[in-house]
Amino acid sequence: MIAAGILLLGARLLLVQIVRGERYEQYAAIERVAKVRAQAPRGLLLGKDGDVLARNIESHRLELLGHRVKPERAEPIAKTLRTLLDMTDSEVKGLLTELRAPRDPRRRKPIVVRRDLVSTHCPYDSHRLELVGETPYGFCTTCGRTYEPPPQKPACPVDRRKLVPSGNGDGAHCPSCSREFSAATHCPYDDTPIHHGMHILRCPMCGRTFDDEVAKLRSHQHLLPESRVRTEIQREYPYRYLASHLLGYMSRVNARDLRPFEDGEEPRFAMDDRIGRTGLEKALDALLRGVDGEEVLVRRRGQEERGSDIAELMEAMAPKPTIPGLTARLTLDLALQRDVKVAMSHIHSGAAVALDVQTGAVLALYSKPSFDPNAWSGRLTPERKARVDASPFAPLMNKAVHPFPPASVYKVVASAAALEEGLVTPQTTHHCPGFYEFGGRRFRCHKRSGHGEVNLSQALEQSCDVYFYKVGEQLGIDTLAAYARKMGFGEQTGIEIRESSGMVPTKGWYEEKKGRYFPGFALSTAVGQKDATATPLQVARVYAGIARGGVLPNVSVLDRFEQGGAPITPHGRAPARDMGLRKSTLDAIKLGLVAVVESESGTARKSRVEGLRMAGKTGTAEAAQRAPTDAPADIEHWLKEDHAWFVAYAPVDKPRIVVAVFVEHGGHGGHVAAPIVSRILGRWASRQPPSAGGKP
Numbered sequence: 266m267i268a269a270g271i272l273l274l275g276a277r278l279l280l281v282q283i284v285r286g287e288r289y290e291q292y293a294a295i296e297r298v299a300k301v302r303a304q305a306p307r308g309l310l311l312g313k314d315g316d317v318l319a320r321n322i323e324s325h326r327l328e329l330l331g332h333r334v335k336p337e338r339a340e341p342i343a344k345t346l347r348t349l350l351d352m353t354d355s356e357v358k359g360l361l362t363e364l365r366a367p368r369d370p371r372r373r374k375p376i377v378v379r380r381d382l383v384s385t386h387c388p389y390d391s392h393r394l395e396l397v398g399e400t401p402y403g404f405c406t407t408c409g410r411t412y413e414p415p416p417q418k419p420a421c422p423v424d425r426r427k428l429v430p431s432g433n434g435d436g437a438h439c440p441s442c443s444r445e446f447s448a449a450t451h452c453p454y455d456d457t458p459i460h461h462g463m464h465i466l467r468c469p470m471c472g473r474t475f476d477d478e479v480a481k482l483r484s485h486q487h488l489l490p491e492s493r494v495r496t497e498i499q500r501e502y503p504y505r506y507l508a509s510h511l512l513g514y515m516s517r518v519n520a521r522d523l524r525p526f527e528d529g530e531e532p533r534f535a536m537d538d539r540i541g542r543t544g545l546e547k548a549l550d551a552l553l554r555g556v557d558g559e560e561v562l563v564r565r566r567g568q569e570e571r572g573s574d575i576a577e578l579m580e581a582m583a584p585k586p587t588i589p590g591l592t593a594r595l596t597l598d599l600a601l602q603r604d605v606k607v608a609m610s611h612i613h614s615g616a617a618v619a620l621d622v623q624t625g626a627v628l629a630l631y632s633k634p635s636f637d638p639n640a641w642s643g644r645l646t647p648e649r650k651a652r653v654d655a656s657p658f659a660p661l662m663n664k665a666v667h668p669f670p671p672a673s674v675y676k677v678v679a680s681a682a683a684l685e686e687g688l689v690t691p692q693t694t695h696h697c698p699g700f701y702e703f704g705g706r707r708f709r710c711h712k713r714s715g716h717g718e719v720n721l722s723q724a725l726e727q728s729c730d731v732y733f734y735k736v737g738e739q740l741g742i743d744t745l746a747a748y749a750r751k752m753g754f755g756e757q758t759g760i761e762i763r764e765s766s767g768m769v770p771t772k773g774w775y776e777e778k779k780g781r782y783f784p785g786f787a788l789s790t791a792v793g794q795k796d797a798t799a800t801p802l803q804v805a806r807v808y809a810g811i812a813r814g815g816v817l818p819n820v821s822v823l824d825r826f827e828q829g830g831a832p833i834t835p836h837g838r839a840p841a842r843d844m845g846l847r848k849s850t851l852d853a854i855k856l857g858l859v860a861v862v863e864s865e866s867g868t869a870r871k872s873r874v875e876g877l878r879m880a881g882k883t884g885t886a887e888a889a890q891r892a893p894t895d896a897p898a899d900i901e902h903w904l905k906e907d908h909a910w911f912v913a914y915a916p917v918d919k920p921r922i923v924v925a926v927f928v929e930h931g932g933h934g935g936h937v938a939a940p941i942v943s944r945i946l947g948r949w950a951s952r953q954p955p956s957a958g959g960k961p
Contacts, residue, residue, distance in 0.1 A: 304498055304538075305555030308590035310512060310545060312599045313628075313824070317503060319512055319546070322391060324499035325382040325479050328375035331368055333491045339364040345488050349481050350379060351460070353409045375493075382494070384479040387468035389646075391501040391639040394466040400474045403459040405452040412436065412447040412459060413474070423472040442471065443648040497537065500546070500642045506635040508602055510663035511627075511762065511822065513544020514638035539642070544663075545593065545822070548761045552826065555590030592827040596626035604948040605631045608941045613903060614929040615938075616664035618805040619945065622920040625809065625818025625841070627760065629924075629945075630802070634660040657900050658929075666764035668798035669927060672884030672934070673728045674910050675754075675793030677811065677854055680721060682748035683736045684850040691853040694718045697731035704785050708734050711885065725857025726867045728883060730792050737791025738784070745790055746771045752844050753807045754799055758820035759839055767799040794887060805925035808881070808912045811858070812920035815844040815851050858882055859917055869911060872939035877950045881913025881942070883934035890930075906930040911938035915946055922949060 310319035327350075334342065342364065343357050352360070363376050381388050403412035416422045421439035428437035431445060432453030438445045451458055464474035482494055500515045518534045534540065535557075541547035598619075605617045612633065619629035634656070640649060653660050683689045699715035701708045710716070710730040716723070724732035737745065746769045749755055755769030770790060775782040789795035799807075802820065810817035819839040826833050858880035861867040868883040886908040892901035909931035914923040924942050931937040 303558045303584070303587050305557050305587040306589045307498060307500065307555065308549075308553040308592040308826075310553075311592060311594045311827075312597045313595065314599065315594075316599045318508060318595070318597070318599075319500060319502050321498045322386055322501045323384070324380075324497050325384055326380040326495050326497070327378040327382060327482060328493050328495055329364070329378055330491050330493065331364065331374075331376045334364050336365065338491065342489060342491065345485065346378060349485060350382075350478060351404045351411075351462075352379075352406075354406050356409075378492075379478075381499075382478040382482070383466070383475045384477055386501070387471060387473065387475070389473065389640060390468065390470050390505060390637055391499075391642075392468050392470035394475060395469055396465060397467045397474070399463040399465060400467065401461060402464050402474060403447065403461050405455065405457050405459055407455045407457040408452060410445050410452065410454065412445045412452075415446045415448055443646065444473065500539065500638075502638045502642075504599075505637050505639060507599075507606060508597065508631070509544075509635050509638045510632040510665065511544055511597070511630045512638060513546035513548075513762070514542055514641040515539040515546050516542050516642060542641075543661075544762050545595075548763070549593055549823075553590040553593065556588035558587030559584035589828070591833070592830075594824045594827055594832075595822050596621070596628065596824045597630070597822060598628045600952065601629045601945070601949055602631060604945055605629045606633075606635075608944040608948075609633050609926075609928075612928050612931055612937075612941075614658040614664070615909075615927050615931060616667075616801045617924065617926045617941070617945065618665050618801045619922060619924045619949075620805050620809050620818070620820065622809045622812050622914055622923050623818070625759070625806065625820045626824070627820060627822035628922065630665050630822065632662070632664040634658050636660045657896070657904075663762070664801070664927065664929065666760070666762065666800050666802050668765045668767040668800050669908055669929070670795075670886040670888060671754075671793040671797060671799040671804060672886035672908065672910055673730075673793055674804050674808075674882045674884040674912050674925075675749075675797060675799065676725060676728070676733050676791070677807070677858075677882065678745060678749045678752060678754065679733045679736050679740065679791040680725065680854050680857070681752060681844075681846055681850055682740050682744055684721070684853055685748070685846060686740065686744065688736065688739050689721060691721050691856070694720045695724075695732045695735050697729050699731070701731045701734040701788070703734070703738065703788060704783070706785060708785075708788055721853055722857040722860055723866075725854070725882065726860035726864050728861075728868050733791045734788045737788045740787065740791070741772075741784075742775075742782075742787040742790055743771050745787060749797075751846070753810055753817045754797075754803060756803075758800075758802050758806045760802060760820045761823050764802060765800055767803055768796055770796045793884060801925045801927045804910070804912050804927075805923050808914055808925065809920075809923045810844055811851060811854060812880075812914040812923060814848070815846045816841050817844055855880060862913065868935040869913070869939040871935070872911070872943035874915070874943055874947045874950060877915050877946060878917040879913045879915035879946060880917050881911060881939075883939055884908075884910030884912075885932075885934045886910065888930065903930050906932050909934040909937040911935070911942045913939075913942050913946065915950070922946070 307321055309317055312318055339361055343361050346352060347357050360378060386393055401414055419428050420426065421428060421442060421444060424441045426439050426441040428446065429440055431438045435449040436445060436447030436453040447453060464476050466475045466477060479494055502512060516539060518538045518540055522534055522540060541550035601619055609615060609617060614633055616632045621628055636653065696718050697710055697716040699710050699713045711728065716727050716729045719729050719732055749769045755767055757764055757766050772782045775786060786795055790797050806818065806820055818841045861882055862869045862873055862879055864870065869881060888908045890904040892904045909928040911934050912925040914920045924945050926938045926941045928938050
């Protein structure tokens with residue numbers, strides 16, 4: 266019996282120490298095992314041809330486990346981190362205060378020392394960093410500014426802007442990107458001695474240099490056993506300014522997002538979550554987000570890691586799997602979007618929309634000025650935010666879905682209403698002497714010498730205001746409003762992102778909001794002035810409806826959802842609706858729209874595209890604004906200009922695309938907006954095969 270017991274004990278020792286020795290050695294090194302929340306991968310945003318417009322990259326943050334920090338370790342930890350991370354005096358002071366504060370041993374919430382640690386991507390624009398030779402830099406521990414050696418020429422080496430003096434004049438900075446340059450030994454702003462060092466990484470996009478902070482921290486882990494580097498997912502937008510208003514951006518949750526916690530509801534977000542704030546990121550957030558799961562976190566000898574190599578332990582813990590978010594494939598044509606951006610490069614502010622006439626699919630949607638969603642989704646500097654907030658051009662406003670006075674592009678409403686109500690025929694003429702007297706007021710035509718006798722087609726072709734003043738007087742504002750709504754104004758287009766409905770004023774609206782209605786308001790409304798407003802997207806949709814025979818498409822920028830690379834149920838789109846206009850009415854309007862471009866007296870005659878017949882309408886909206894008293898002269902002059910519009914569809918015989926361009930305070934529609942549309946349609950037509958109707 267004793268011998269048998271010894272044999273069994275020996276066999277057990279052999280099993281534990283030899284056969285399963287490696288596994289038990291791993292178990293012996295484990296200090297703690299816990300299940301933690303695992304964030305689901307966010308779905309991608311793809312263009313029509315599969316271009317990745319929004320993707321996920323790793324972001325890192327440094328945490329200290331406060332309950333593990335002994336009082337005597339506070340100073341050494343702060344000193345080490347200051348060296349590794351270039352921390353300012355105030356940051357070090359704040360960290361020491363937190364480390365020395367009394368702690369409840371039951372609460373083990375970590376101290377977040379720094380978010381968005383530099384690793385493989387630029388913290389300013391998310392571009393992948395490149396390894397370069399040692400590059401000198403300076404750092405001020407008081408104000409936190411990083412200084413680069415002065416360039417050979419007095420201009421920013423990346424954006425070529427002229428540098429301006431910094432502080433006491435011992436340095437210079439770029440007013441565009443806020444980069445600082447100095448060769449002084451003391452900070453030009455606060456006279457603090459500058460700490461000098463070397464960086465080895467460089468961003469090819471913005472030109473800034475960095476160190477790999479994550480690698481430095483991990484290589485010094487033996488000096489910081491109380492620390493850990495946590496990895497999370499951050500959104501990256503590879504094309505930056507190209508489609509930022511449409512895509513939107515993400516940011517961390519705030520108190521308002523977490524409010525449901527107070528009502529006892531099921532928590533929707535964790536404290537460190539990022540959610541979509543604008544654009545498609547916000548509109549599709551619930552579908553892109555996916556479902557968070559769990560992962561097993563194992564702490565071994567001071568190091569935390571995922572426990573995927575211990576199969577039995579993982580099986581026993583039974584972590585809940587994550588469900589990745591859906592990938593959204595858009596209808597956006599990236600090549601056309603680039604063409605739009607280039608065509609609008611010379612203007613200060615405006616928007617452009619291109620739609621597929623037959624389906625209402627958004628082919629391009631661009632608002633200028635744009636913004637870098639990477640900056641707003643990551644490390645947004647106070648300087649950059651201040652510049653955006655102070656800009657008179659409103660970079661964060663999506664002007665493609667913001668309402669503006671539509672001016673003469675709205676004349677199709679008065680045209681349709683007059684024809685449908687039998688007030689005019691295509692042959693009916695009105696005399697234009699350059700003005701129209703009504704109610705003791707002289708309503709001017711844009712051509713002060715007048716157009717003479719004009720019929721409907723000629724009134725559209727030459728954009729005669731007097732013709733439409735007279736028509737508007739006969740129709741009245743409520744009839745104009747009824748037809749405007751039938752044609753698609755005053756309602757949302759169906760696009761997935763947030764949009765304005767614009768304004769279609771009525772007599773009742775004026776009486777309620779303004780306290781009084783004057784009959785002259787109908788005259789101004791007939792030419793798209795006064796209180797009528799429309800978005801560039803609405804205008805494009807209305808003209809798409811005219812081009813396709815009075816059937817108004819429902820607009821969408823979302824083609825379908827995909828999961829794991831495989832398409833799932835296509836995105837449902839609301840059906841198109843009929844405008845309720847007779848074919849003869851539409852034919853008469855189309856005749857005038859073609860003449861706008863093809864006639865020698867048309868307002869867009871100088872913007873024809875060789876080999877491509879198009880029809881459209883120009884518009885010039887009176888929009889002079891008073892500039893602030895401290896505004897520069899160029900901004901003051903800009904605000905005095907009119908808004909410029911042009912919308913066109915092509916080819917005329919078989920319409921496939923409609924493009925609407927709005928230029929804020931740009932001037933005359935035929936001189937400013939029409940050439941932009943011409944360039945966009947010219948580039949589009951050059952890529953179409955002859956059989957597709959792009960070019961004959």
